Amino acid sequence: MPAASPQGETVNQVAVPTYTPEEAAAQAWTTQIFTKPGVDIRPVGNTTLTGLPTYFRAAFGAEGLAPGESVTTTVLGHTVTIRPASALYTYHYGDGTNHGPTPDPGGVYPSGGVTHTYARKGAVNTRIDVTLTGEFRIGGGAWQPIPGSTTVAGTPEQLTVAILQSRLHH
Template sequence: MEADAAGVEFPGFTLADLQRLPLPAGEPALEPGNGYVLINVPANVYADAEPVELATDVVGFPVQVRATPARYSWAFGDGAVLGPTEDPGAPYPDLRVTHIYTAPGRYDVVLTTHYSGEYSVAGGPWLPVEGEAEVVSPPVPVEALAARSALVSGAAPS
């Protein structure tokens, strides 16, 4: 265990310490990106989250912390949830994480980013933090619309 010049021992760095840091919320993206989706058609979702390195102080010890997005959870506002999953999803055409709304309405999509962490005390070795810190994004509103098709005679208008 590390000790400072006065003989004070470093108490360790816990999940609660990691959770108190200003970890950024992942950015949820929903495609199509116009705020509307069609019911019964898969809507593509993906997370944009990057690793961060932060400096902090624990009882006088300088601590560097690395937080890495490890998993993602989605709440789609209609009662459906997905995750946590290691796959952040991807922009179209890679439809790796999707959701199908089955009823018209306005919904809020919420992403929770789960960070794994490591810490280094006074330039020492990197040590793991047990557990994952969770950061919830602001909700992204989406409106699910019902569409109908109709056969018409003649050429489509241009």
């Protein structure tokens, strides 16, 4: 049965809210699950030595949206494609020092751009956080920026820092 308005008129239709493409893109971005960056450490085996450079690189898993990937979904009545457009990385070395934010995702020996030299032995928890900006498009149209950014805390990785000691034998 149609509802009566306060003035006694019969209302046959319910007003359906309309959303702009920008609102749909913002909703798609804020509800997206982004992949957490892991730490790829060199030398391999998650053990390094004091006084020598340790190389760090961001590594993304298979779950969630990673930099360079895109996803298309229907949100608030719009077909929206979103993708992370750029990333800034913050390296947490676990000894109280950090590096970044920087656009450098790191790399491996000998050409990796993100290294850290530990001064003391011990176990440290390293982590790389990534801050993503994004773009969206509606129905295959032109890419447009999504306002703001999203920071994803990385997965911690334990690193053992050892001391290389030389011993003279008689």
